[in-house]
Amino acid sequence: QTFLFSSSCRRDGEPPLIKGWIPIIGKALEFGKDAHKFLEKHKEKYGDVFTVQIAGKYMTFIMDPLLYPNIIKHGRQLDFHEFSNRVAPFTFGYPPVTGKYPGLREEIRRSFHLLQGDGLIALTESMMGNLMLVFRQDHLAERPGEEGSWKSGNIYQFCFTVLFEATFLTLYGKPPAARRHSGMGVLREDFIKFDKMFPLLIAQIPIWLLGRTKAIRENLIRCFLPHRMSIWSNKSQFIRRRSEVFDQYDTLRDFDKAAHHFAILWASLGNTVPATFWTMYYLVSHPEALEVVRQEIHDVLRTNGVEFSRDRDVTISRELLDKLLYLESSINESLRLSSASMNIRVAQEDFDLQLDSERSVPVRKGDIIALYPQSMHLDPEIYEEPQTFQFDRYTQDSKKKTDFYKDGEKLKYYLMPFGSGSSKCPGRYFAINEIKQFLCLLLLYFDLQLEEGQTRATVDSSRAGLGILLPTTDIRFRYRLRVNQD
Ligand code: HEM
Numbered sequence: 089q090t091f092l093f094s095s096s097c098r099r100d101g102e103p104p105l106i107k108g109w110i111p112i113i114g115k116a117l118e119f120g121k122d123a124h125k126f127l128e129k130h131k132e133k134y135g136d137v138f139t140v141q142i143a144g145k146y147m148t149f150i151m152d153p154l155l156y157p158n159i160i161k162h163g164r165q166l167d168f169h170e171f172s173n174r175v176a177p178f179t180f181g182y183p184p185v186t187g188k189y190p191g192l193r194e195e196i197r198r199s200f201h202l203l204q205g206d207g208l209i210a211l212t213e214s215m216m217g218n219l220m221l222v223f224r225q226d227h228l229a230e231r232p233g234e235e236g237s238w239k240s241g242n243i244y245q246f247c248f249t250v251l252f253e254a255t256f257l258t259l260y261g262k263p264p265a266a267r268r269h270s271g272m273g274v275l276r277e278d279f280i281k282f283d284k285m286f287p288l289l290i291a292q293i294p295i296w297l298l299g300r301t302k303a304i305r306e307n308l309i310r311c312f313l314p315h316r317m318s319i320w321s322n323k324s325q326f327i328r329r330r331s332e333v334f335d336q337y338d339t340l341r342d343f344d345k346a347a348h349h350f351a352i353l354w355a356s357l358g359n360t361v362p363a364t365f366w367t368m369y370y371l372v373s374h375p376e377a378l379e380v381v382r383q384e385i386h387d388v389l390r391t392n393g394v395e396f397s398r399d400r401d402v403t404i405s406r407e408l409l410d411k412l413l414y415l416e417s418s419i420n421e422s423l424r425l426s427s428a429s430m431n432i433r434v435a436q437e438d439f440d441l442q443l444d445s446e447r448s449v450p451v452r453k454g455d456i457i458a459l460y461p462q463s464m465h466l467d468p469e470i471y472e473e474p475q476t477f478q479f480d481r482y483t484q485d486s487k488k489k490t491d492f493y494k495d496g497e498k499l500k501y502y503l504m505p506f507g508s509g510s511s512k513c514p515g516r517y518f519a520i521n522e523i524k525q526f527l528c529l530l531l532l533y534f535d536l537q538l539e540e541g542q543t544r545a546t547v548d549s550s551r552a553g554l555g556i557l558l559p560t561t562d563i564r565f566r567y568r569l570r571v572n573q574d
Contacts, residue, residue, distance in 0.1 A: 158444065
């Protein structure tokens, strides 16, 4: 794709302006082929702060991570929700949450607390049971004559299938008189088709231009119609609370309520599945790291009196998950390498944005301020050999490592896959826990190997700016039940 640029003089103190056009054809929020490269190139030429004119909008990029805290703390003047309130309803098919529904926005935000704190204990416990159920029924049973033999699979597909069902059961509950929902396969297929179109919907391409996407989205939404959900038991408190809130609004149709529930299904899987893929992929392709992580899991279980045997279900509480430092570091390292979310803020008024003690830039109402943490994640000054997976990068002396430096100064923000400030992902602790649980089961039960003759996994940047990047192609692996248990 081509860019046409010219830079022009601006008012005193305003950052350099890069005018041009970016054809947003087919690929939303994609800065040419590679947003990271695009921004790095401009940083070299224009410095740490520059403005890009995109489709009539002014977007100022703040590239120096030492300046991030000053942007993130401007909650009042720089608002995130103006952007998400417009984009999310369009993407997921519910009516914009406006004054027509007094108090709804606040109630929705309040419900997010149920994903954290005490709510997280129940969620983690329920997720463990559901992961175990899916693993046991689909992967742990061996056919007679096939004991100890290798099976092959695709890493992405494996992660997606297990997490999709376990997450669904954990959040929305199970059907009457059965432990699992029927029809998960069809739902999964529809989800994948919708997910492919997700970047285009976020770019607000009208859904009727996207082939069958509208019909597919409707199928997905209908699954959450109140009369269906009402017969499911074991729902999470989070989803129960949200249903109660929606029921207080006569003006919300059943379909609208269902669309809100569908949005949460996407939020809970859209990034978690690729994040799990990358962690599993990096561990399986670094056997020495995988062994350290596996040993850590066994050690933590043993020292905390949890017996592990292949024939019994294992439970790993939230408290034990917190002790898995190498596993957590491997997940963080995978997030560092695969996350490309952009943090967007919209200026609510004209004001001077103080960047540091010496510099400020004038910002006009409606301007967009953007942080692009991928540039920080791949900065060689902060992370030595930034393209290499180092599973223990976030540990030091058997503790979490939290000090990372730029220009000799300690960074307040050094890893930002979950956004920042008021738009930070409310599901982040749940997400990390479920990735940990999934990997614990995988490493406890299976020997794992990459199949030979494959090229390395590469990121597909068509959703650059939107979260965790997907792999360009799936990767084949082999797994077999472990015989020798520690
Ligand atoms: C929002 C990342 C998992 C629920 C966000 C945002 C990011 C993010 C970057 C902010 C969006 C923005 O600034 O544009 C991630 C990543 C995950 C993950 C990387 C996994 C590795 C989850 C899970 C849930 C969840 C498991 C559980 C339900 C949400 C919700 C929002 C959100 C509800 C919207 C918050 C709001 O409207 O203020 N996530 N997320 N996320 N996430 Fe996550």
